[in-house]
Amino acid sequence: xxxxxxxxxxxxxxxxxxxxxxxxxxxxxxxxxxxxxxxxxxxxxxxxxxxxxxxxxxxxxxxxxxxxxxxxxxxxxxxxxxxxxxxxxxxxxxxxxxxxxxxxxxxxxxxxxxxxxxxxxxxxxxxxxxxxxxxxxxxxxxxxxxxxxxxxxxxxxxxxxxxxxxxxxxxxxxxxxxxxxxxxxxxxxxxxxxxxxxxxxxxxxxxxxxxxxxxxxxxxxxxxxxxxxxxxxxxxxxxxxxxxxxxxxxxxxxxxxxxxxxxxxxxxxxxxxxxxxxxxxxxxxxxxxxxxxxxxxxxxxxxxxxxxxxxxxxxxxxxxxxxxxxxxxxxxxxxxxxxxxxxxxxxxxxxxxxxxxxxxxxxxxxxxxxxxxxxxxxxxxxxxxxxxxxxxxxxxxxxxxxxxxxxxxxxxxxxx
Amino acid sequence: xxxxxxxxxxxxxxxxxxxxxxxxxxxxxxxxxxxxxxxxxxxxxxxxxxxxxxxxxxxxxxxxxxxxxxxxxxxxxxxxxxxxxxxxxxxxxxxxxxxxxxxxxxxxxxxxxxxxxxxxxxxxxxxxxxxxxxxxxxxxxxxxxxxxxxxxxxxxxxxxxxxxxxxxxxxxxxxxxxxxxxxxxxxxxxxxxxxxxxxxxxxxxxxxxxxxxxxxxxxxxxxxxxxxxxxxxxxxxxxxxxxxxxxxxxxxxxxxxxxxxxxxxxx
Numbered sequence: 001x002x003x004x005x006x007x008x009x010x011x012x013x014x015x016x017x018x019x020x021x022x023x024x025x026x027x028x029x030x031x032x033x034x035x036x037x038x039x040x041x042x043x044x045x046x047x048x049x050x051x052x053x054x055x056x057x058x059x060x061x062x063x064x065x066x067x068x069x070x071x072x073x074x075x076x077x078x079x080x081x082x083x084x085x086x087x088x089x090x091x092x093x094x095x096x097x098x099x100x101x102x103x104x105x106x107x108x109x110x111x112x113x114x115x116x117x118x119x120x121x122x123x124x125x126x127x128x129x130x131x132x133x134x135x136x137x138x139x140x141x142x143x144x145x146x147x148x149x150x151x152x153x154x155x156x157x158x159x160x161x162x163x164x165x166x167x168x169x170x171x172x173x174x175x176x177x178x179x180x181x182x183x184x185x186x187x188x189x190x191x192x193x194x195x196x197x198x199x200x201x202x203x204x205x206x207x208x209x210x211x212x213x214x215x216x217x218x219x220x221x222x223x224x225x226x227x228x229x230x231x232x233x234x235x236x237x238x239x240x241x242x243x244x245x246x247x248x249x250x251x252x253x254x255x256x257x258x259x260x261x262x263x264x265x266x267x268x269x270x271x272x273x274x275x276x277x278x279x280x281x282x283x284x285x286x287x288x289x290x291x292x293x294x295x296x297x298x299x300x301x302x303x304x305x306x307x308x309x310x311x312x313x314x315x316x317x318x319x320x321x322x323x324x325x326x327x328x329x330x331x332x333x334x335x336x337x338x339x340x341x342x343x344x345x346x347x348x349x350x351x352x353x354x355x356x357x358x359x360x361x362x363x364x365x366x367x368x369x370x371x372x373x374x375x376x377x378x379x380x381x382x383x384x385x386x387x388x389x390x391x392x393x394x395x396x397x398x399x400x401x402x403x404x405x406x407x408x409x410x411x412x413x414x415x416x
Numbered sequence: 417x418x419x420x421x422x423x424x425x426x427x428x429x430x431x432x433x434x435x436x437x438x439x440x441x442x443x444x445x446x447x448x449x450x451x452x453x454x455x456x457x458x459x460x461x462x463x464x465x466x467x468x469x470x471x472x473x474x475x476x477x478x479x480x481x482x483x484x485x486x487x488x489x490x491x492x493x494x495x496x497x498x499x500x501x502x503x504x505x506x507x508x509x510x511x512x513x514x515x516x517x518x519x520x521x522x523x524x525x526x527x528x529x530x531x532x533x534x535x536x537x538x539x540x541x542x543x544x545x546x547x548x549x550x551x552x553x554x555x556x557x558x559x560x561x562x563x564x565x566x567x568x569x570x571x572x573x574x575x576x577x578x579x580x581x582x583x584x585x586x587x588x589x590x591x592x593x594x595x596x597x598x599x600x601x602x603x604x605x606x607x608x609x610x611x612x613x614x615x616x617x618x619x620x621x622x623x624x625x626x627x628x629x630x631x632x633x634x635x636x637x638x639x640x641x642x643x644x645x646x647x648x649x650x651x652x653x654x655x656x657x658x659x660x661x662x663x664x665x666x667x668x669x670x671x672x673x674x675x676x677x678x679x680x681x682x683x
Binding site: 083086087090091093094097098100101102103104105122170177179217220241326327328329330349350351352353360362380382384387390394397398400401402404405408 | 594612633
């Protein structure tokens, strides 16, 4: 029996290592990682920050280079630069990311999930080890192709090296990534930001919010079921915007919008245009019941934080209501005040961040209870010194994609 | 509202296409008929494009937000892919498939009428929006086609007349689709940096998009080094498409859905 065993083992780990060996090694790494998760305290996640991550990166690339250059004939390096190792590590990374795609990455009540760390895959030891193997494969293969450079390898290098750079810079960069948020009130300078752990951080410059502006879409019309209170047409989706003069049909009701006021207040039995904080939009509508030709007209309003909404009951079953307007655009007109006494004016908007002193400043949110009357604007500040490296990787991959699209598949072309 | 015109435009397109498919069928017996089939396909396609343009103008925003709108784009892109593939590889059956699929998507939209909403949340108002979504939809359409090729390959092997040509067509489609998938993913990352301050946040949709990308990555690597193992390659291709479908529709039903910034369908 022992002889038999030895024979099988020899076959299994015989030169060159194939898929079975690759999966053994991969699963070994994963099991090790999960053991670490269970038995090693995981209260703080493993991250490297400057300068250790930079040292690690340089060291890692040098080691990969040395390994490829002078140890390429060893079993393990030959295995790492061959296809079974690549495909296996792609499959295992896919497997672990799939866990992330199924189990919500939030604190969990299940002991298994918590102990194995399945709800924080990105900082899970199993994932980090598998990713390390993946990056090692990718790095070695990139070095191999660069050292044996041919023009036909160009696309290959762009894709593989690009992915390597983007991934490693992304992983190592988390340690240096700073994300702060700051509440800025109209007419007051602010310079104390908070990080994700709610620590207060003093900024080297201050924000002065001159004006916070919200543009809104018109509100929408909805047909509401009186008993359930839910929207009862189009499955609650794709409602009609309130536009003066438009005519819409809901089931057997024909609704005409006679008047629309974006800012209004109730005065007697009608709404009038007013301009004060909390004045809601309103509309005068005429509803015609097609079945019995009865007609009724009234004012409806979506209400605001100061005033109640008003609906129109059009039958025993249904009412017409006006929804709270959706936000079209919000922006902050700010000044950045530096310690040197400089004053930089800019307008921040979603999708339009502003760069200042190594920080990227984003419009994040506002007091949504107050809506367009909010005098609070929440800004976010992000500093990511590793971004240039990540962008180099991303743009290499974009170029690689164009190359791939243009050149197509090597095998297919060769065998044509 | 232009959406009300949809039944008109879509029925014109579908009728022209059905007629074209008949001509295509006849052309297997009589080759000269084929150009009429093509003419009808193009006419139907142009009708659809006209509708998309009108809808876009009317909505005042790119019609790419809801599932129904993406179906419309899918229906618009499939014929294009069919034409291009025909020009390059001369597969009539593939052209027919792309037209049938496009008609099916139009029919689904016809049965689920939507009065398209005009509102667009601030995060979506970006120059990245159109390239990101278009590139993705094109990619999905091409990759869907590649999985149909995989099914044909399976069927052929079952019948015992599998040809390597089938797998080569799949390869070409996967390469084109994967290139676009990569672009879509990276455009998304660049956009996210502008909109949310970070290029990658492991949002559920991102996770599944990444998985889809990895799935096709496995196929490409497998094909490159195991040229003759066609059955396994076909299986990988089919599985990768399952992941793509989860990414496209499935995410909304997974337990992770409510943490996603990509679920706009509730609006």
